[in-house]
Amino acid sequence: LAFFCYEGEKAVSLADVLRSHKTGDIAFVIGPEGGFSLKEVETARNLGAKVAGLGKRILRCETAPTFALSCIAYETEL
Numbered sequence: 001l002a003f004f005c006y007e008g009e010k011a012v013s014l015a016d017v018l019r020s021h022k023t024g025d026i027a028f029v030i031g032p033e034g035g036f037s038l039k040e041v042e043t044a045r046n047l048g049a050k051v052a053g054l055g056k057r058i059l060r061c062e063t064a065p066t067f068a069l070s071c072i073a074y075e076t077e078l
Contacts (some may be wrong), residue, residue, distance in 0.1 A: 008053070
């Protein structure tokens with residue numbers, strides 16, 4: 001599973017992506033301050049990454065990875 005964290009994604013949440021993933025490796029991409037461009041989002045989507053939002057808040061690039069890892073641990077019961 002590869003997912004791309006994008007603040008503009010409102011339809012698919014990180015929880016949705018993680019709940020649909022059963023086993024195997026997980027990789028994720030966190031963007032820079034200011035976010036990703038639409039071209040970067042479409043490129044990730046075209047390469048097979050799941051595009052997911054991280055909730056209503058805009059997280060800093062320093063805290064977003066910790067948040068994503070915490071969500072992964074919670075959903076996969078690590």
